[in-house]
Amino acid sequence: MERTFLLLAAFIFSSGQCRDTDPSRDPDASLAVCKSDICSLIRDLGVYSAQTLELQRLIQEQAQQLKALKESTSAAVPRMAFTAALGPSLDPVPIDITVKYQVIISNMGNGYNPATGNFTARVSGMYYFRYTMYNNLNSPVANSGMSLMKNGQRLVSTWDTAGDDSNDSATNAAVLQLEVGDNVYTKLYAYRELHDDSRHLNTFSGFLLFPL
Structure with a gap:
């Protein structure tokens, strides 16, 4: 997951999203703004990643509980x-x-x-x-x-x-x-x-x- 974020960040840099086409603007200021935006994006992706992992954990836990419930119910139903x-x-x-x-x-x-x-x-x-x-x-x-x-x-x-x-x-x-x-x-x-x-x-x- 972290590798995905790094690749995404590299893609953003390499795609020219941070380039400033206005020559009169201070390049250092533009770069600072760009870096801030990228950091914010990465932080957001990190939050979404954590939420996704938690959701996956909950789904797996519920699947295990459902399986255990089915097994216990099947065992409890007599068959004659x-x-x-x-x-x-x-x-x-x-x-x-x-x-x-x-x-x-x-x-x-x-x-x-x-x-x-x-x-x-x-x-x-x-x-x-x-x-x-x-x-x-x-x-x-x-x-x-x-x-x-x-x-x-x-x-x-x-x-x-x-x-x-x-x-x-x-x-x-x-x-x-x-x-x-x-x-x-x-x-x-x-x-x-x-x-x-x-x-x-x-x-x-x-x-x-x-x-x-």
């Missing part, structure tokens, strides 16, 4: 979302069972546990859940029935226990308010079945809409 697919088909069993979806497609926040089939809320908030039920008429009639459950309470259901078509698929969903520790899962009812294969026809998904 999952999708799991059934994997092996489930044959009819004599009791109601919790469906354990074994193929994890995504599980941000590790809220879903494939060993239990439960999604456990780690953050209080509003959540969205959705599941799909599929059968392929292995038995003489369609034979699938299941529900979305919260802490043992049945919320929404899908049912297909009659019909002569070869495959059926049904989906249901719900928006739930959960507290930390609440469990959400799907239940397959006794003597009902689910058919699945590599296409992942039965899925269970959920995610946090917003914390409370």
Whole structure:
């Protein structure tokens, strides 16, 4: 910055800005006035330079504060979302069972546990859940029935226990308010079945809409 000022001053001198074209005027007086003007200009440039440097410092400081705020805000916002697919088909069993979806497609926040089939809320908030039920008429009639459950309470259901078509698929969903520790899962009812294969026809998904 100082080098810029010196170059500017040299330019002013060399460009003839300080020359006096009036021969009757005292050259020493003209030179003194010229030097005074240049010194004043350099002082002004010095002030502007200091102000510019201070402004740059403030901008950098604010940029760092904004970056820190974004990082802290991002870290503070909980992220919970999952999708799991059934994997092996489930044959009819004599009791109601919790469906354990074994193929994890995504599980941000590790809220879903494939060993239990439960999604456990780690953050209080509003959540969205959705599941799909599929059968392929292995038995003489369609034979699938299941529900979305919260802490043992049945919320929404899908049912297909009659019909002569070869495959059926049904989906249901719900928006739930959960507290930390609440469990959400799907239940397959006794003597009902689910058919699945590599296409992942039965899925269970959920995610946090917003914390409370």
